Amino acid sequence: MVKQRTKIDVNFESIDKLVSKEGLPHNLDAEKSILGSVILNNELLPSVLEKLDMEDFISPANKKIFNAMKELYLSGTVIDIITLREKIESSKGGIGGIGGTEYLSNLLEGMPILSNIDHYINLLKEKTILRKLIIKSYEIISSVYSKEEENSGDPSAILNSAEKTILEVGQETMKSPPQSLSSFSTDVMTTINSLVRRGEHVTGVPTGFPKLDELTSGFQKKDLILLAARPSVGKTAFALSLALNAAKKGKYGVVFFSLEMSKEQLFFRMLSQETFVELSRIRSGYLSKENTAKITRKLDDLSRFPIYVDDNPSVTILEIGAKTRRLKTQTNIDLVIIDYLQLMTSKGLEGDDKRRFENRNQEVAAISRALKILAKDLELPVVALSQLSRAPEKRGDSTEPVLSDLRDSGSLEQDADLVLFLHRPYMSDRKKKEWTIDEKAKATLIIAKQRNGPTGELPLVFNESFTKFTPFAPSTE
Numbered sequence: 001m002v003k004q005r006t007k008i009d010v011n012f013e014s015i016d017k018l019v020s021k022e023g024l025p026h027n028l029d030a031e032k033s034i035l036g037s038v039i040l041n042n043e044l045l046p047s048v049l050e051k052l053d054m055e056d057f058i059s060p061a062n063k064k065i066f067n068a069m070k071e072l073y074l075s076g077t078v079i080d081i082i083t084l085r086e087k088i089e090s091s092k093g094g095i096g097g098i099g100g101t102e103y104l105s106n107l108l109e110g111m112p113i114l115s116n117i118d119h120y121i122n123l124l125k126e127k128t129i130l131r132k133l134i135i136k137s138y139e140i141i142s143s144v145y146s147k148e149e150e151n152s153g154d155p156s157a158i159l160n161s162a163e164k165t166i167l168e169v170g171q172e173t174m175k176s177p178p179q180s181l182s183s184f185s186t187d188v189m190t191t192i193n194s195l196v197r198r199g200e201h202v203t204g205v206p207t208g209f210p211k212l213d214e215l216t217s218g219f220q221k222k223d224l225i226l227l228a229a230r231p232s233v234g235k236t237a238f239a240l241s242l243a244l245n246a247a248k249k250g251k252y253g254v255v256f257f258s259l260e261m262s263k264e265q266l267f268f269r270m271l272s273q274e275t276f277v278e279l280s281r282i283r284s285g286y287l288s289k290e291n292t293a294k295i296t297r298k299l300d301d302l303s304r305f306p307i308y309v310d311d312n313p314s315v316t317i318l319e320i321g322a323k324t325r326r327l328k329t330q331t332n333i334d335l336v337i338i339d340y341l342q343l344m345t346s347k348g349l350e351g352d353d354k355r356r357f358e359n360r361n362q363e364v365a366a367i368s369r370a371l372k373i374l375a376k377d378l379e380l381p382v383v384a385l386s387q388l389s390r391a392p393e394k395r396g397d398s399t400e401p402v403l404s405d406l407r408d409s410g411s412l413e414q415d416a417d418l419v420l421f422l423h424r425p426y427m428s429d430r431k432k433k434e435w436t437i438d439e440k441a442k443a444t445l446i447i448a449k450q451r452n453g454p455t456g457e458l459p460l461v462f463n464e465s466f467t468k469f470t471p472f473a474p475s476t477e
Contacts, residue, residue, distance in 0.1 A: 025130035026058040030123040035065050036107040037117045042079045044117055045069060056124045058131070061098035064088060065107075081105060136165050163322045205252050205335045205381055208245020209471055211458045215447060216418065219335060219381035223451075224372045224415055226341075228386040228406060229422035234443070235385045236261065237467040238422055239337050240269055242383065247305040252334040255308045255327055257320055259343040263309040267302075273468040274298045280465075306332065316345065317370045324378055333380065340385035341367065341412075365411035372415040386412060388421070399428035403448050419449040424462060443469065 204218030246252040272279040375382040443460040459472035
């Protein structure tokens with residue numbers, strides 16, 4: 001019995017035949033025009049070297065000539081037919097490897113228009129992208145069937161890897177040269193005029209804490225923001241307040257990645273903060289009719305807020321990037337919150353050789369750097385919650401945290417654009433004395449580092465029943 005071919009078999013075979021027949025995308029005329037232009041005018045080579053690599057040439061002969069030009073340029077030698085021939089003759093394969101001296105002379109046939117060299121470069125870059133897409137697509141297909149891959153049989157891991165692979169094609173291929181101030185000064189002035197017309201101090205995502213917004217102008221795009229504290233001080237509570245305030249104040253979209261709490265637990269906390277019904281009552285269901293009515297009304301309001309929660313406890317940085325990018329194509333996202341950094345793993349950050357990090361400090365450094373890159377790639381502020389070391393509790397003079405208390409790696413301090421510490425004296429030394437209710441509620445938000453602004457301290461009040469931070473308002477009595 002003859003096995004019937006499925007539609008997918010036919011499609012794969014037709015693709016293979018097409019690639020075999022047509023070859024990988026290329027433009028030999030553009031390759032020759034670029035090389036010929038450089039021979040005619042050596043001053044064009046720096047611009048060519050800035051934008052092209054050997055992989056942009058598909059012809060082995062042209063690759064060899066391009067490499068010879070590069071070596072001559074670096075040695076300060078004039079590039080012409082004679083010097084190229086001598087350079088190539090001394091290399092492996094000699095001049096015969098490119099088809100002889102005649103091939104070099106043919107590069108000048110037709111006398112390429114030198115002013116068109118940027119056009120030729122763009123043609124090559126386009127073909128490079130198409131070649132890489134074909135090759136990467138085959139690699140993705142191969143990974144689906146491979147039994148040796150680390151992520152073999154895991155559709156989610158393969159999908160995330162595939163998405164990262166495709167995105168990397170553009171990042172690797174599109175080189176962006178340094179820009180002069182004059183090239184973007186007009187854009188900067190347009191931004192300034194826009195801010196003046198708005199007449200608002202907050203230019204980023206508002207936090208809902210007036211003093212914090214005053215000092216930071218809100219959370220800015222591309223910034224990595226660390227919110228750090230000792231356990232049980234209230235990092236998640238403060239982060240939820242940030243999410244709620246942003247969503248309420250200007251309908252800013254927020255995606256909250258929780259590696260510690262479930263989405264239901266986070267929702268309970270948001271309900272408690274918004275209704276002022278004790279969290280313990282909401283969790284236990286011990287509610288009066290009045291409280292039940294308040295929760296029902298507020299539940300409808302919260303459901304309309306543009307807040308998205310992902311409570312996968314093993315989510316990786318690569319997955320966070322992929323999920324946020326997808327979400328951005330569907331809706332408006334302005335802020336990313338990750339709770340919390342020390343629960344993250346470095347999966348996918350090991351590099352091509354899949355090397356493992358020697359210690360946790362190196363791993364956290366890689367995670368920290370990846371988060372900063374993520375903020376820049378997404379063009380969003382990324383708030384990462386972080387644990388502090390035990391050092392503040394061991395200091396006799398003051399339990400207030402400092403930058404050196406950031407746990408596991410000094411890279412956290414280096415990579416972060418904004419470092420915020422939450423401090424509650426009561427949590428640092430509960431056995432020290434008898435604490436009054438007001439003393440227990442006292443809290444401070446410390447701006448320990450701000451790359452583009454001042455540091456300082458903001459007094460807060462923490463209501464433990466509702467897990468809610470509010471700005472401290474001194475009594476006027």
